[in-house]
Amino acid sequence: MLQGNAIIGQSGGPTSVINASLCGVIQTCLKHPEAIEKIYGMRYGIEGFMEELLIDLGAQRPDIVEALKTTPSSALGSCRHKMQEQDFAPVLELLKKHNIRYYFLIGGNDTMDTIHRIEAYCRKEGYDLIGVGIPKTVDNDLFATDHTPGFGSAARYVALSVMQAGMLARDMKRVDQFVVFQTVGRSAGWLPAAAACAKKNEDDAPHIILVPERPFEKERFLAEVKAAHQKYGWVSIVCGEGVCYADGTPISATTTNDRFGNKEFGAMGGTSAAISLHQMISKEFGWRGEFQVVESLQMCAADRAVPSDIEEAWACGARAVELAVSSVSGVMVTIERQSSAPYAWSLGTAPLKDVALGEKPMPDEFICEDRYYVTEACLEYLRPLIGELPTYARFEL
Amino acid sequence: MLQGNAIIGQSGGPTSVINASLCGVIQTCLKHPEAIEKIYGMRYGIEGFMEELLIDLGAQRPDIVEALKTTPSSALGSCRHKMQEQDFAPVLELLKKHNIRYYFLIGGNDTMDTIHRIEAYCRKEGYDLIGVGIPKTVDNDLFATDHTPGFGSAARYVALSVMQAGMLARDMKRVDQFVVFQTVGRSAGWLPAAAACAKKNEDDAPHIILVPERPFEKERFLAEVKAAHQKYGWVSIVCGEGVCYADGTPISATTTNDRFGNKEFGAMGGTSAAISLHQMISKEFGWRGEFQVVESLQMCAADRAVPSDIEEAWACGARAVELAVSSVSGVMVTIERQSSAPYAWSLGTAPLKDVALGEKPMPDEFICEDRYYVTEACLEYLRPLIGELPTYARFEL
Numbered sequence: 001m002l003q004g005n006a007i008i009g010q011s012g013g014p015t016s017v018i019n020a021s022l023c024g025v026i027q028t029c030l031k032h033p034e035a036i037e038k039i040y041g042m043r044y045g046i047e048g049f050m051e052e053l054l055i056d057l058g059a060q061r062p063d064i065v066e067a068l069k070t071t072p073s074s075a076l077g078s079c080r081h082k083m084q085e086q087d088f089a090p091v092l093e094l095l096k097k098h099n100i101r102y103y104f105l106i107g108g109n110d111t112m113d114t115i116h117r118i119e120a121y122c123r124k125e126g127y128d129l130i131g132v133g134i135p136k137t138v139d140n141d142l143f144a145t146d147h148t149p150g151f152g153s154a155a156r157y158v159a160l161s162v163m164q165a166g167m168l169a170r171d172m173k174r175v176d177q178f179v180v181f182q183t184v185g186r187s188a189g190w191l192p193a194a195a196a197c198a199k200k201n202e203d204d205a206p207h208i209i210l211v212p213e214r215p216f217e218k219e220r221f222l223a224e225v226k227a228a229h230q231k232y233g234w235v236s237i238v239c240g241e242g243v244c245y246a247d248g249t250p251i252s253a254t255t256t257n258d259r260f261g262n263k264e265f266g267a268m269g270g271t272s273a274a275i276s277l278h279q280m281i282s283k284e285f286g287w288r289g290e291f292q293v294v295e296s297l298q299m300c301a302a303d304r305a306v307p308s309d310i311e312e313a314w315a316c317g318a319r320a321v322e323l324a325v326s327s328v329s330g331v332m333v334t335i336e337r338q339s340s341a342p343y344a345w346s347l348g349t350a351p352l353k354d355v356a357l358g359e360k361p362m363p364d365e366f367i368c369e370d371r372y373y374v375t376e377a378c379l380e381y382l383r384p385l386i387g388e389l390p391t392y393a394r395f396e397l
Numbered sequence: 398m399l400q401g402n403a404i405i406g407q408s409g410g411p412t413s414v415i416n417a418s419l420c421g422v423i424q425t426c427l428k429h430p431e432a433i434e435k436i437y438g439m440r441y442g443i444e445g446f447m448e449e450l451l452i453d454l455g456a457q458r459p460d461i462v463e464a465l466k467t468t469p470s471s472a473l474g475s476c477r478h479k480m481q482e483q484d485f486a487p488v489l490e491l492l493k494k495h496n497i498r499y500y501f502l503i504g505g506n507d508t509m510d511t512i513h514r515i516e517a518y519c520r521k522e523g524y525d526l527i528g529v530g531i532p533k534t535v536d537n538d539l540f541a542t543d544h545t546p547g548f549g550s551a552a553r554y555v556a557l558s559v560m561q562a563g564m565l566a567r568d569m570k571r572v573d574q575f576v577v578f579q580t581v582g583r584s585a586g587w588l589p590a591a592a593a594c595a596k597k598n599e600d601d602a603p604h605i606i607l608v609p610e611r612p613f614e615k616e617r618f619l620a621e622v623k624a625a626h627q628k629y630g631w632v633s634i635v636c637g638e639g640v641c642y643a644d645g646t647p648i649s650a651t652t653t654n655d656r657f658g659n660k661e662f663g664a665m666g667g668t669s670a671a672i673s674l675h676q677m678i679s680k681e682f683g684w685r686g687e688f689q690v691v692e693s694l695q696m697c698a699a700d701r702a703v704p705s706d707i708e709e710a711w712a713c714g715a716r717a718v719e720l721a722v723s724s725v726s727g728v729m730v731t732i733e734r735q736s737s738a739p740y741a742w743s744l745g746t747a748p749l750k751d752v753a754l755g756e757k758p759m760p761d762e763f764i765c766e767d768r769y770y771v772t773e774a775c776l777e778y779l780r781p782l783i784g785e786l787p788t789y790a791r792f793e794l
Contacts, residue, residue, distance in 0.1 A: 014565050019790070041792070044571050060792055067790035073564040075792055080572050164697040167470040168411050174441055175477050179693070275672075290692045296576070297689055300561040303701065303787060390700060393416070393464035395438070395457055395472055 001035050001325065002128055004101030008057070009042035009049060010074040011081075011107035011114070012137065013184075013296070015150025016305040017313035019075045021106045021134050023068035024317025026057050029102075035325040036102060045079035045105075046114055050090060054098070069310055072300035083114050088121045095122065095129060102130050102324050106317070108137040108148075112332050113356035119330055132320040133332035133352055136313075138299050140190035141359040144350030145334035149313035152385035153305040155194030157298040158183050158238070159386055163198035165292065166205020166236045167392065173234040178225070178281055178289035179205075182274035184298060186242040189213050189362050191298070193374045195238040197386050205236030208372045210277075213361045215246035221277075222284050224372055229285070239273050251276045306387040312345065319347045343384030398432050398724065399525055401498030405454070406439035406446060407471040408504035408511070409534065410581075410693070412547025413702040414710035416472045418503045418531050420465035421714025423454050426499075432722040433499060442476035442502075443511055447487060451495070466707055469697035480511050485518045492519065492526060499527050499721050503714070505534040505545075509729050510753035516727055529717040530729035530749055533710075535696050537587035538756040541747030542731035546710035549782035550702040552591030554695040555580050555635070556783055560595035562689065563602020563633045564789065570631040575622070575678055575686035576602075579671035581695060583639040586610050586759050588695070590771045592635040594783050598791075602633030605769045607674075610758045612643035618674075619681050621769055626682070636670050648673045703784040709742065716744045740781030 029039040043053035119131035138154035183191035189211025207228040228235045252272040274291035316333045331349040338344035366378035426436040440450035516528035535551035580588035586608025604625040625632045649669040671688035728746040735741035763775035
């Protein structure tokens with residue numbers, strides 16, 4: 001058994017439960033003094049590590065560590081640094097300097113790539129290092145795991161928002177006829193798809209779901225909007241931020257003028273898919289309506305976290321340490337689904353290099369062919385991750 | 398005691414607790430069979446009433462009525478119809494036709510004006526009608542009441558969102574340096590002000606609060622943004638949707654080009670104050686960052702409703718009926734604050750004509766003179782309405 005110090009970092013966009021994974025790592029490291037002497041936290045991911053911004057997590061108050069389970073965002077701070085060739089030598093020097101033998105990172109595919117490359121570099125240089133990854137992303141686009149910690153809670157936020165705002169649009173249908181809700185998730189449609197869990201009755205929101213896996217066709221979209229409006233008197237649309245036309249142009253590719261008439265090309269970046277749709281509908285039908293761009297709010301709403309998501313996130317962190325002290329290296333902890341109803345899960349592992357490869361889109365069988373919506377198979381996959389949604393009163397008419 | 402039927406309607410934008418007021422009205426009407434025979438609900442406010450869209454609320458299942466307490470939006474449907482002179486005669490005919498003697502509406506100042514005018518018209522025409530108003534608006538801009546049902550829950554949504562997204566911006570400060578959160582509230586700054594409750598430590602969000610009561614000065618604003626960024630490494634800004642320059646131009650007054658280069662003047666209406674600020678900051682400092690436009694989500698997030706807000710909303714509805722069956726007419730139920738700490742309240746009344754006059758802005762002593770922020774007096778007013786906010790873990794560094 002390797003003996004030395006451990007380090008843990010957080011990387012990429014935060015979630016509501018990434019700190020629960022951190023908690024799992026810290027609490028489990030403290031149970032293995034035979035292997036792990038000190039447990040360091042790196043501030044701001046690998047970027048902070050290279051600046052030697054370390055904190056002694058074993059010296060933190062246990063109640064603070066425990067409270068991480070319900071604390072959103074990245075308590076250690078995060079970064080989006082992509083490792084460069086020239087980074088490896090100084091990283092190895094720091095690992096040696098602090099006698100770090102256990103290396104943990106919580107993150108997405110880029111993060112798994114980082115661990116993979118650091119571990120490979122150390123092996124080549126003859127420095128014994130165990131590296132284990134802990135999955136995290138609200139986008140749910142990691143390979144080899146049934147889903148990622150953080151997704152369920154973000155998905156619940158999306159479903160709750162679409163459900164509640166849909167009721168409001170329904171009850172205000174004589175004034176506001178449509179609502180467009182935008183989710184994050186550049187290339188995968190898991191989050192917009194999650195909105196479908198909000199629908200209990202046929203007329204409930206959402207009516208149209210746009211995922212980045214499918215090209216956007218304006219005429220077809222407007223026809224679906226019109227049909228939904230004729231049927232219900234209002235329309236609820238959910239779109240992923242990265243939805244594109246068939247030629248790859250994002251639907252968010254508008255230009256804006258400021259109040260002095262200056263053009264602002266792309267100032268709104270990818271955050272304006274909903275605004276584009278809103279304008280398209282307003283222009284076509286002359287309706288009022290609203291767009292909702294919540295951005296990082298869906299990543300950090302701890303009060304809406306799903307209990308099983310917190311539990312899984314903690315377990316992934318804890319398992320990473322158990323694996324490491326059993327000399328398993330070069331893997332990411334995965335979640336394996338045993339059954340959907342009742343929901344049951346267990347933990348597994350996948351080689352880091354397999355996860356590092358790219359982003360996992362939604363499978364074809366989860367996306368409707370004949371309309372902008374998701375299938376029943378998709379809903380079966382999603383429902384247990386989101387947890388039970390509230391039931392609201394509705395008059396019998 | 399007047400004997401006959403009662404009618405209840407909902408008007409204007411929904412809230413998380415407007416159905417709790419409806420529940421209070423229904424449950425209390427059912428306790429007064431000596432005065433009230435039937436209790437009708439008007440679908441889509443006065444607009445639906447004029448189309449005779451009525452439902453028999455006494456025939457609804459009691460469990461559905463009870464569940465209204467925790468159901469967001471307007472279960473009866475709402476409208477924004479402003480009564481015209483030619484509306485009064487047909488309204489009176491319908492009141493006579495259905496023998497309606499008790500008239501209740503839940504809404505804001507326009508709604509109170511509607512009841513006031515209908516009651517006056519009936520009196521002039523010799524038809525006995527008792528009209529009582531029940532306050533409602535997330536904007537909190539009604540005169541004569543300490544605050545309005547619906548505000549506390551929306552304010553909590555704002556404070557929670559700014560708090561959570563602020564933590565995320567703090568932890569991601571090496572990538573995203575600012576976040577702009579926009580609230581509803583065209584002319585009153587109560588909702589952006591509520592974000593201040595999120596701040597526990599000096600560096601916590603929010604750092605800058607823009608209320609519509611004060612003119613926007615671009616240079617001053619950018620100087621404050623720069624100062625906050627120098628101090629904390631990131632900036633949290635909250636703005637009301639209706640913030641204007643000194644000359645009355647809304648800061649949201651941008652024009653947009655669609656992807657084909659066509660200009661879209663004002664297509665985004667008042668919903669883009671945050672986008673204007675985002676662009677202003679991006680342009681001046683070259684920073685990334687994000688804007689958050691949640692629109693009606695803050696009005697209908699029942700899972701974030703404040704228990705005392707639900708309780709007060711129900712009590713206002715119940716009291717309206719008690720007053721009416723005691724032959725009190727022409728008033729709106731008000732909430733009177735007995736103390737802030739501990740929070741204690743009671744109910745009162747105000748003449749409808751006083752409430753109908755206009756919108757209540759924040760008092761001067763609630764707004765800082767030397768910076769874009771709110772005062773301690775404002776926080777003392779707000780805190781009990783929002784309820785206790787969660788405490789999240791933070792490492793001791």
